[in-house]
Amino acid sequence: MAKQHGLIAKFDTPAGIMHAAEKVRDAGFKKWDVIAPFPLHGLDTAMGIKRSPVGRFTIVGGTIGLVSGMLMIWFTSASDLSLPYMEGYQLIVGGKPLFSPQYAFPVAYEMTILFSAFASIGGMFILNKLPMHYHPVLKYKDVAASSDDTFFLYIENEDPQFDEDKTRAFLGELEPLEVGELEE
Amino acid sequence: MASAHSITAEVKPAILDEVNPVDIPRPALVGHNRSFNWITEKICGIVEEKTPTWWWVCFVLACGSASFTVMGLVYLVATGTGVWGLANPANWGWAIVNFVFWIGIGHAGTLISAILCLLRQKWRTSINRAAEAMTIFAVVCAGIFPVFHVGRVWMAWFLFPIPNANAIWPNFRSALLWDVFAVSTYGTVSVLFWYVGLIPDLASVRDRAKNKIRQFLYGIFAMGWRGSNRQWSNYEMCYLILAGLSTPLVLSVHTIVSFDFAISLLPGWHTTIFPPYFVAGAIFSGFGMVLTLMLPLRAIYRLEDLITQYHIDCMTKIILATGTMVGYAYTMEFFIAAYGANDFEIFAFVNRAFGNFAWAYWIMISCNVISPQLFWFKKVRQNTAMVWVITIFVNIGMWFERFVIAVTTLTRDFVPSSWGYFSPTIIDIFTYVGTFGVFSVLFLLFLRFLPLMAIAEIKAVTPQADPHKH
Structure with a gap:
């Protein structure tokens, strides 16, 4: 056996x-x-499971998204830095200041959400150890009924x-x- | 005096000693008290059954219609954007109208899956999967127009800040670039949200699979999900966070789409009411499309126990509310124009209602403001055929809203010498009609291969899922 x-x-x-x-x-x-x-309401308490830490991944992802969004816009349109394979260019539009957080906000905001979403899902996969295509439970004779x-x-x-x-x-x-x- | 005394005695005190909430039974979300197994069988059965004949008929028709878009775009790329009816002064014509139309359609999907999730509206569970699919496919259709409107479509990657040999970066002060980020983020996050929701249901299909290939393919996408409660705990948190992220996202996307117009200086566009008004309009049109799609599906697949009259009532009431909001916004635009005492602004609005595009304006008003008012009546809400017809009007009306906004302003700008009239070309019409084919092809494939309702979520809102009920 x-x-x-x-x-x-x-x-x-x-x-x-x-x-x-x-x-x-x-x-x-x-x-x-x-x-x-399906997720049973109250089963987490019944099992003594603590609040899921997925949110920690989200906050890290969101912060990276916001900062990188702002930095990207500052670098591409307000700096004259030279990085490998790319250079900043001080683009003057309508005589306005080269950088202001207001005009950079919509794009940085979207990037915050994008990175947060990826981080949350990535975090959920890491915490749940997915994908895991082999598990003893999946081999049990009538466990297929567990998704029913x-x-x-x-x-x-x-x-x-x-x-x-x-x-x-x-x-x-x-x-x-x-x-x-x-x-x- | 005696009678006056008895009246005061009957008046209840402002603060009651004890509150006895009336026990109003909540409407059942699954009709006929169906079992868990019935729900699984019903929804998985749709994916597992032999492909029905009507599906093939619709699929072939949809492919034929989608080929219009393909041909239209091939001709455009080979010739130039002039094949669309874009000419001075209307250099934004149907392209922007169709773009905003399709993006707006998509918004109801995210509203149902995200905002209603945060508001704990349990009726969302039986419609959210299909509505999210609708969102993704609508974004696909929307994306076609701006991408091809750039003219040299092979240069479209310049929209993204990708390092290139010419050291050219996009202009981040442009609302059109914000749009690129908003719409691409929206598309990506919608796909992620949809996929996360699908994982447990893909596991259901995998577990029921009769042959190895099916089991393998659904298994790959189910990620080895086994419904462990330690996993459900993280999963639920992730789903909640995604709902929390999608809510500001969906509001921001249509806000940014409205910025395309609102941050310009043209009369009729340069208004602060645009963001909320566009968002209300998007939700309005999206719910219209959800009902347009779900009512026939409900009839074909006999889903009356899953999409009950209560679901239809909820959706029609949202259409009524947002339609009225849109009507309020139309009125408020006129009021602000009059109150602002700006000649150009006043002209723009009078011209909208009574100028040479008045026909389009009144189609918009009758479809968007007047037709949804019928939903005040219970008889109308309970008449499925009538609901379906009204949702078609909503779809038409919302297309005309974008047309009115884009075209009336562009064809009557500050300089009368540049005034003109906008007429679409046959290529415009073909390309647009074809996008309905593209949408239908994708939606039909979705129906065939993926569970069209969130099985696990529906089970969780049934009365027998409550462990405290014995």
């Missing part, structure tokens, strides 16, 4: 998975997860509290439809 990855329990109602998640959280397990077809109407909860055998028999009995107490084994 293939190496065991953990134990998985199947539920068919949001209430069932929610109560089960609360009990697993309170039992002190660390390496476990819930598989759901079924909920799963699994505890990895890497978890410090994991004990084959005790954990199986514990999962059984959560009133699942069935408890199965996840293979590596």
Whole structure:
């Protein structure tokens, strides 16, 4: 038999998975997860998941976007700097000052949003470790139903509290439809 | 006196001791209390079924129509922008009109997906996917016009600050360059937002796939999504942030599009009301287009339980509200012209309503201001055929709005010796009609290959998704 990855329990109602998640959280397990077809309201609290840090990526991306937008406009139309492969050019338009943040704002603003969006999505992919085309859960026999109407909860055998028999009995107490084994 | 006393006794105190909110049932967002599985089957079924005959008929017609645009553009590149009816004084003709028209259409998609998401309007879930697709395809159609309007289209890359041998940089003081950044950012972020929304649903299609090729292709794009709640947590935050970013983005894009006109010095264009008025108009036309597309789909795919009468009511009410705002803006332009006591400004507006383009002006007023007023009546909102016809009027009216703005001002500028009349050429007409084909081709491909509704999001707003309900 293939190496065991953990134990998985199947539920068919949001209430069932929610109560089960609360009990697993309170039992002190660390390496476990819930598989759901849609984001369940309140499940993060039930699992004890902290607020997602995606926003930190966004603020970094946004700041880079704003600064690089302003610098780009200053360099191309208000400076006479010489950089490798490109040179600034002091472009006088209508006798106005070479640079002012007002006229640079619309473009810098759009770049702020563009960079923020890329950073948020990049951050989400990094935090979720996507793309990940192989995962033990995806191999479980009826996990395909998890993108339809079924909920799963699994505890990895890497978890410090994991004990084959005790954990199986514990999962059984959560009133699942069935408890199965996840293979590596 | 006795009767007066009894009246005061009936009056309720201003501050109640306790508040008993009336238990008004919220309208169901999914009709007939459908199960999760029904939703999956219904939406994935559309992608999985054998390609229906009507699809092929529409696809062939759309390709034929799209070829008009292709031929029009080939002829333009081979000959010059003169093949469009652009001549002094109207050097902005249908190109800018069509550009603003299509960009405006796109705005409802972002409004539905971003602003309604922030406002927690749950009814958005069954229309946001198709509306976002509409946004992206509308931006594609919009982009064609300015890019080819530059004349030497092979030099269009000069619009971007790319280091080149001549050391020429674009002029960042020009609103047209702001447009380049606004529209390209808008297109990119719309695609990203759409794709992020698609990931869980692509996973649904992947899990249901019957053959290896399908499983592989949908699998690649699903990124190995497995619906883990630790992933959902980050995903939801990312989606919320994208909604938060798209909201100022969509407002800024049409603001910047209106700057193309507003920061010039021409009477009729040089007004501060343009940004809010353009944004309201964009949302108005976009919702018109969403309904134009979704009502036939609802009938063909029997989606009445997912796009309920409540959804149609919400959208028609937004059309009514924004249509009225647009009407208010038209009136306010006249008021400001009169109040500003600037002869040129007054002339520009009187000329708009009663000059040689008065026909276009009154088409605009009847389609944009008068026709949506019918949505005050419940009977009209419940009559799908009538709603559809009115949305067509909205689309026509909004095209004429841009035409009126661009053309009346250009053909009657400060110097009477340069006054003229604008007439489109056959190439103008072909190129424009063809963009509807381009749009339809893309939209039909979307219907065929991607889930047209956000499956996971719809499930999340059904009553049985509430874990506290037993």
